[in-house]
Amino acid sequence: MIDFWYEFASNYSFLAAERVSSAAALRGVAVRWRPFLLGPILKAQGYTAPPFEQFSVKGRYAWRDTERWCERLGLPFVKPDPFPQNGVPAARIALALPEEARPDFSRAIYRAQFCEGRAIHDEKLLRDAVLAAGSEYETALETAKTDLVKDALRKATAEAESLGIFGAPTFVTSDGELFWGNDRLEEALDWERSRA
């Protein structure tokens, strides 16, 4: 099994979320979806602004690159405005949902954000995404507001940081190898299949 660490506001996490389930199934590898918050980690590592803003030339490339990837995946692409979006409510709801509902919920959030340009803290969007994942919104929302879930997100973020994660998505194999980036998905899965 690999851990798929993702941040709801991250464009490369979106691309990986689109691809991870089928790529993993193809190789017989199980995937655990691990939402976390990248912002606090980046801040602790010395970033003074969102990376694509602090390094704007790289940022421009990343958007063009995302657009090309969407084309390849047959998806429309809309750059979120503002970017990055506030991924906290979505991450809390993701952790409040039963684990098996997390992939569908997360993909719904990502598509709304990067294919339609919607704000991901919007309550109607969150509701639709929970429903798309076959869960009950009121229950998920109530659970998401509990200290238990808030704390689970803080703990997940601390765990990501302690693993040496510095970007999203990051795949972590069962023997602790990190693979950073949507473009390393296949490498992570192959590593897991051959060694773990």
Place this chain on the structure above:
Amino acid sequence: MIDFWYEFASNYSFLAAERVSSAAALRGVAVRWRPFLLGPILKAQGYTAPPFEQFSVKGRYAWRDTERWCERLGLPFVKPDPFPQNGVPAARIALALPEEARPDFSRAIYRAQFCEGRAIHDEKLLRDAVLAAGSEYETALETAKTDLVKDALRKATAEAESLGIFGAPTFVTSDGELFWGNDRLEEALDWERSRA
């Protein structure tokens, strides 16, 4: 034809240099080797130290990642000390050499640096690399010291910057698409083959 923009001190440029010729030949795509200096570009884009130093958690990952890649390529790996090395003399000699000698010269420099841990401004190493590329050292060194070559390196770096390059290696297709990173080599070649 794609342009392969590389920096002599860059570990991911090294990995790409090992792979680019065969991957391109396989797809019938020609490659132009374009050495440049990444340091001045990074400085202009806001870095205050070499990236792996400024963002040390990412740096640690990058070394482990390079080590894994070397394993896959069947190459020993030695982390250069200090890093980054001074790539200016090698870049000037690369530009002084006939274009067809550049790949062998560059690969020799990279292997000495990342497989043996040698200093890449070392004169004996530069000499051996020129000889490995079938050229004459004295001529290459004399040419490398001319204003023409010094200026050619400055101009190459300025061109890289104007293209929007922010890291090495970067592949630029004939229709102007940028693909950043050793792990995007195949994507760049496929793009070139299918569209250009």
